[in-house]
Amino acid sequence: MRSGSGSDTQFEEFVASRFPALYRYAYVLTGNQHDAEDLVQEALTRTGVAWNRIRRKDDPEGYVRTAMARIMANKWRRPKLETLVSGVPEEVADDPELERITEMDGLDAALSSLPGRMRAVLVLRYFEQLSEEETARALGCSKGTVKSQASRALAKLRLSMIPQDDVVRALQEDRRGRA
Amino acid sequence: MEELERIVAGRLRALEDAVPAPGSQSEIMRRVSGQVVVRRRRRRTAEAAGACLVVALAVSVPHVLGEEEQQSTLVPGPLAGGPSARPTASAGLADEAWEDLRAGGPKPPGGPSAAGLDKEQNLQTGQVLSAFGVGTDGTVLAEGLSHLSDGTGVRDGRLWRADLTNVLSAPVPVAQPAGLYAAGGGDGLTVWPERRDAGYQLMCQGPDGRPAQLGSAGVLREPAGGFHIDEDTTVWTDGAEGGGRTVWTAKGCTGQPRTLARGGYAAAFSYPYAYIMETRDDGRFTGDLQRLQIETGDSENRTVPADLVDGDAVLFAAGEDTFSVSDGTKLVIFDAGTWKSRKIKKPLPARGDGQASLTAGDDVVVYSIRPADGRQGDDHSLVYRTKSASARIQPGEAFANGPWLLHRVSGAYRLDKTHK
Numbered sequence: 001m002r003s004g005s006g007s008d009t010q011f012e013e014f015v016a017s018r019f020p021a022l023y024r025y026a027y028v029l030t031g032n033q034h035d036a037e038d039l040v041q042e043a044l045t046r047t048g049v050a051w052n053r054i055r056r057k058d059d060p061e062g063y064v065r066t067a068m069a070r071i072m073a074n075k076w077r078r079p080k081l082e083t084l085v086s087g088v089p090e091e092v093a094d095d096p097e098l099e100r101i102t103e104m105d106g107l108d109a110a111l112s113s114l115p116g117r118m119r120a121v122l123v124l125r126y127f128e129q130l131s132e133e134e135t136a137r138a139l140g141c142s143k144g145t146v147k148s149q150a151s152r153a154l155a156k157l158r159l160s161m162i163p164q165d166d167v168v169r170a171l172q173e174d175r176r177g178r179a
Numbered sequence: 180m181e182e183l184e185r186i187v188a189g190r191l192r193a194l195e196d197a198v199p200a201p202g203s204q205s206e207i208m209r210r211v212s213g214q215v216v217v218r219r220r221r222r223r224t225a226e227a228a229g230a231c232l233v234v235a236l237a238v239s240v241p242h243v244l245g246e247e248e249q250q251s252t253l254v255p256g257p258l259a260g261g262p263s264a265r266p267t268a269s270a271g272l273a274d275e276a277w278e279d280l281r282a283g284g285p286k287p288p289g290g291p292s293a294a295g296l297d298k299e300q301n302l303q304t305g306q307v308l309s310a311f312g313v314g315t316d317g318t319v320l321a322e323g324l325s326h327l328s329d330g331t332g333v334r335d336g337r338l339w340r341a342d343l344t345n346v347l348s349a350p351v352p353v354a355q356p357a358g359l360y361a362a363g364g365g366d367g368l369t370v371w372p373e374r375r376d377a378g379y380q381l382m383c384q385g386p387d388g389r390p391a392q393l394g395s396a397g398v399l400r401e402p403a404g405g406f407h408i409d410e411d412t413t414v415w416t417d418g419a420e421g422g423g424r425t426v427w428t429a430k431g432c433t434g435q436p437r438t439l440a441r442g443g444y445a446a447a448f449s450y451p452y453a454y455i456m457e458t459r460d461d462g463r464f465t466g467d468l469q470r471l472q473i474e475t476g477d478s479e480n481r482t483v484p485a486d487l488v489d490g491d492a493v494l495f496a497a498g499e500d501t502f503s504v505s506d507g508t509k510l511v512i513f514d515a516g517t518w519k520s521r522k523i524k525k526p527l528p529a530r531g532d533g534q535a536s537l538t539a540g541d542d543v544v545v546y547s548i549r550p551a552d553g554r555q556g557d558d559h560s561l562v563y564r565t566k567s568a569s570a571r572i573q574p575g576e577a578f579a580n581g582p583w584l585l586h587r588v589s590g591a592y593r594l595d596k597t598h599k
Binding site for chain 2: 012015016019020023024025027028031033036037040041044045048049107108111122123125126127129154157158161
């Protein structure tokens, strides 16, 4: 961006003052530093290109946040080949608190591996506390899509919180039942 | 709200404490500033392209990469050429071809809708065009090709240009230079090398249609080109021997050339950054390079593994955020800002006796092989999407530049837009 233009200076000032907040939002959307940096960069680039139109509005930050959610939902499909966890899984023990931590690790891993659209829907619905209609409007999709994406995402997360032994046992019982 | 929903909200809120890495704000802002300049320029170019582009994009169906936002248009293809081809208005394609476009693209040869395109191909010489690549404005530059009965091709040495804004018209002849081996295009700009007594000279044709000479020190003849065009700017390495080489740049066809670097080799260029490789006396690369901002002169020193650039088959390409290197067996892509590298695991198409090319767009890197004897059907490409980190091998040669991906599908060229 060539310096000297008044609107460009406004854009730079806006970014300078709001970057940490925008980065935090990108981190919530992506769950890791590398993708968060890529996401905030892409959203700010789009905002910078369209700045002359946006600055007349009172909410450039809202524009950038919406851009991030939409980019996440539509384009951010980086395959998750591996998921970082906080530690090496320990052996199973009958400790309720440990069980709870294991559940949370499973949940975080499942959250990280959700497709971009599902994760964006969860962020808007449960982090931003938007209604289904508002979420659909923000992502530029139908209310039905929001409902189905949220439902499928929650189902995946629910499954991730069940200990794997129980999942295997349930599957075996299911097969036996069918036989 | 169910308990699970409350738990999810809590886990997401816990992420909100994230703090940007030290220095990341300035680094991201630097990249944003650069990209905003580039995209604003491209947007102006796209707007200038006018309604014709809108029509063409609206009637086509994206199909290669399967991305939702990908847009696609067709270049009559195989691009009609030969002495009988002439510049026309939008009547360059027969009515059947209009129907074909409306139907979503050309069918394989022999299909009912391909007839309209065949009319343009059935010139007296039977020539089709063989692309050199695609410009940042969607311009397709190509050479005429006649196929013999055994399937091999004979090149006519003539340079043809098919403009996206004239996508429904026939390609126009630009020049018939001696020794044509490459060509590139930018915003209203066509650049090609011409053989002279003492090597090759870079020539340029702008909107006025008159050919002009770019500089006077010649251009280094390289299989991959030795010169690069992005938007209205050309960067090239001159034809001086060994360490006496100079890297030049010029705006448009008539801009005064200026020196970017003495010594070295202009490996790749994505406006405003030129990637200049350091060379030894024998012309081999050391692995050190400069990433040079050509407007400000700011330079960053970078390094690539020496064994990656030591062979004869090394190719380079630069995109908006990437610098790519291939040694003919593997493809390594560097993030232009952080210089983090990733090696593409998928094996590259085997080169054999064919010609290889490496091109990069804003979010696509393409390694492509085509047979030297001009046969169709033996050409393959690896298309790598940088955003999704996914690679696929597809039949047909392909080229990327800016937002464009040009690729051959069943004998026809297709031009896709990889992002808005």
